[in-house]
Amino acid sequence: MDNIKCSLENVEIQRQTPQGNFTLSIPKLEFSTAEGNKIPIMGISGAGKSTLLDILAAMMLPTQGQIAWWFKQTSREKPDYSWGSKPKWKKYHDLRELRRVYFGFSFQDSTLTPYFTVEENLTYPQFLNGISKAEARKKAQEMLDSVSLAGKLQHFPRQLSGGERQRVALIQAIMNEPQVLFADEPTGSLDHITRNQVMNVLYQWVGDRSDRLLLWVTHHKDDPKDAKTNRALIVENGACRWKIL
Secondary structure (H helix, E strand, C coil): CCCCEEEEEEEEEEEEECCEEEEEEEEEEEEECCCCCEEEEECCCCCCHHHHHHHHCCCCCCCEEEEEEECCCCCCCCCCEEEECCCCHHHHHHHHHHHHHCEEEEECCCCCCCCCCHHHHHHHHHHHCCCCHHHHHHHHHHHHHHCCCCCCCCCCHHHCCHHHHHHHHHHHHHCCCCCEEEEECCCCCCCHHHHHHHHHHHHHHHCCCCCCEEEEECCCCCHHHHHCCCEEEEEECCEEEEEEC
16 A cells, blocks of 8 residues: 555635636545656646645645545545545644644745754754754755755855755755655746756655655646656646646
């Protein structure tokens, strides 16, 4: 049995945009790491790609419908986390735990705190999870070395290039070893060479492991090929569908 599965049933999302009302409807959608652990989300600007990502990441509640995630090798009858349009207070607590324990997030705009050094940006979340200062610093250094950023621990974000900041932000997102990493156009503002460096960090992180899943919003048509995946989620005309490549 695969380690990670997600299911959406009769989900509808309604929200206000500068252009007016927007609705995204997903009657049924399922995916698991049994079919692949890298899923690009594609479509034209304004189609609802980021909205879909927010729904999957429990950052936004659906107007209607049910969403469920399985992480353990247990019965399919009982998901580890499940929620709908009106979760009870306990559900809100569960969703916070879901985001903290299982999910990691990377965005086009760097999430680094500007007045923290790279070391502080990477190690502070570790302290909150009970990791010692020495252990957190060692882990941060090892991960920076793996993305060719050795010697940058004491730099502030403003002292890094755009590509360096993005790589540090990715390290920050995966320091807690999430099982699912959500990336919303993580390379949208980068040049071609730096973009490849950042995407390689993502591909190396997920590898071929069935206990890790990468979902990312992209406008780059070559991403599925580069990721060696044969499918993508296409968001268009207020709906979501699979495209086999």
